[in-house]
Each structure stands twice: as structure tokens, then as C-alpha cells.
Amino acid sequence: MTDQKEMEEASHHVVSPVIYIVVGSALLVLTGVTVWASFQEWGNFNAVAALAIACFKAVIVVLFFMHVKYSSKLTKLTVFCGLFTFMALIGMTLMDYFSRAWGRW
Amino acid sequence: MSDSTAVAHGAPEHGHEAHPAYLRHHFENVEQQADAAGFAMWLFLLTEVMFFGGMFTAYLIYRNWYYPAFVEASHQLNVVWGTLNTAVLISSSFTMAMGVWCAEVRKQAGLVLCLVLTFILGLAFLGIKTVEYKEKIEKHHVPGFHYSLQSFTHPESDPEIYKEYHDKPLALDMARHTEVYFSLYFAMTGMHALHMIIGIAILGFMIFRARAGAYTNGHVTFVENFGLYWHFVDIIWIFLFPLLYLISRHQ
Secondary structure, eight states: OHHHHHHHHHHOOOOOHHHHHHHHHHHHHHHHHHHHHHTSOOTTHHHHHHHHHHHHHHHHIIIIITOGGGSOHHHHHHHHHHHHHHHHHHHHHHHHHHHTTTTOO | OHHHHHHHHHHHHHTSOOOOTTSOTTSSSHHHHHHHHHHHHHHHHHHHHHHHHHHHHHHHHHHHHTHHHHHHHHTTSOHHHHHHHHHHHHHHHHHHHHHHHHHHTTOHHHHHHHHHHHHHHHHHHHHHHHHHHHHHHHTTOSSSTTOOOHHHHSGGGSHHHHHHHOOOOOOHHHHTTHHHHHHHHHHHHHHHHHHHHHHHHHHHHHHHHHHTTSSSSSOOHHHHHHHHHHHHHHHHHHHHIIIIIITTSOO
């Protein structure tokens, strides 16, 4: 039994509940912040602020709740490459659509 | 429980070093096995990112094209319900993360409690979503033959929304594009809800297994990878909430 435990502890980083509590609270506070921000009159910046807060929330979920900060290099690389490809796909598609009629309005 | 006894009896029969019963023979060690499972789970989640990403992209493109229709249609969503649901889902992500911790430190009662709380919060989310869907059905805002443009061509006919936003009437051709907004709204929140339903079903199975001591014997892969799935579903909502509910409140 002790052997087994040692094997696991060597291979597995246990994330402390304190971190979960801090991250969970931060997510709830940021939800409040994003709702508050939506009531402000910032013009186009409203959407930018909402998406920036959403991205920040997603990043802390990925890093701490999903343990990527404590994971192997393989996992980190996989997640980064996947999200990079996703951003490239979505970014280039949107650039195309948003620039087609450029200067013609 | 039966797993740990299998270790004691099984080891000599193998004729090699003792290892936990849950270590498959095609892996070198527990670490490699856990890494492989985690890697595979992330690959699956990335396919999910692409799947939802297509809908997010469609949403952004149509929002850009039919901007006035999307703004007025999104005024139909209730920010209070949306915020409450976000809080419920974030709390369920937190209880799930705590569940993973309980499994890792072998606290069976804690794990069962966390899984049950996650299960209940998941159901609460779906309950609130049902209230919102019901309202859309009653107002004929579900795309299809019974779709009604009344709230958009004659905003004052919808006093609850009108007193908050004072929307100007849309021309018929633009008002028709609110149906595109609601198609995407139902597609995105519907697929998200389907993921929640699948997750809740798996949670039910896990509660049953956790009560029998399944995940507190050192083999936490299943709980951990389910946690990844549940947090992923949370992240999708973290983006759906501002895009559908918040960013068009003022225009």
C-alpha cells in the first residue's frame, strides 16, 4: 500500500483546495465585474471588456481547475497548439468576412 | 475495494514487480498511463473546442452582418437569469474541482458529497435554462413556422423589454434576421445543455461508483478526466454568457 502511494505521489501533483477556493471566488467576482461592465456606456469597448474578462476567466479555469499549470510539457504543448490553431482558424475567417467590403461603406 | 485486494493477490502471479491492479500492462508505469489518458482527453476536448468554435464564428459573422437585429433580439434575454446561471455553473465547476481533490487524497465521503453537489448544481443550471426556453416558446421566439416578429417590428407590444431598452422598431427585412439570432441562440445553448445532460448522466454513474469506493483507491483518472470535461463545459458557458446576454445591452 505504501509503495502504491509513493508511486502516485511521485507522478501526480495534487492541487491544494486553497487554490480552488481562490480561483472559484475569482471566477464569481469576475462574473459580477462583467455584468457590471455591461451596464456601463463604453461603446465598442463594452464588447472588448466582456470578451477580455471571459478570456481571463477561461485561462484561470484551464490553468488551475484543469491543472494545466501542473501538467506535463506534453499536455501544455497540446493545449497551446490546439488553442493556437483554433485562434488562427477563427481569426482568419473573421478577418476575411469583416474586410470584404472594406472602404465600400 | 476489490481492486486493492487484487493487487495483493495478483502481484505474485504476474511474476514481476508488484504494481497497482489498475496499471494496464501496455504502460510502463502509472505516470505514463495517467499522462496518456490526460493527453487523449485533451485531444477530445480540442475537437469539442473546434465544434463549438464553428458556432461561435457563425454567431460573430451574423452579428456583424445583421447587427441591429442581433442587438434587439439579444435584449430578449434576461440578464438576471443569465448571471444566476453563470454563478451556478462556476460553483459546480468548483465543487467538481474539490471532488477531484477528494479523490486524490482518498476522502470517499468528501468525493461523494462533491459529486452530489455538482450533480445538483448541474440540474439547477438546466432548470433555469428551462425557465428561459419556456419564455421563448411562449413569445414565439423559437425559429420555425410559429416564429413571431411582433417584439421587433412593434417593440412597444412587448412592454417588459420595451421599458428597459426603448428599442426602435426594426424594418421587416431586418426584423426577420432576429430569427437567425434565435437559431444560433438555441443551437449554442442547446448543444451546451446537451453536454450538461451527458455530464450529469455520467455524474450519476460516478456517484454510484464512488459510493462503492471506486475512485478513492489511488486510481483517479476517470474522475480527473471527467473534471476536465465539466470544466470545459463551464468555459463554453463563460463565453456564451457575455456574447449572448451582455455585449448588446446598450446599442
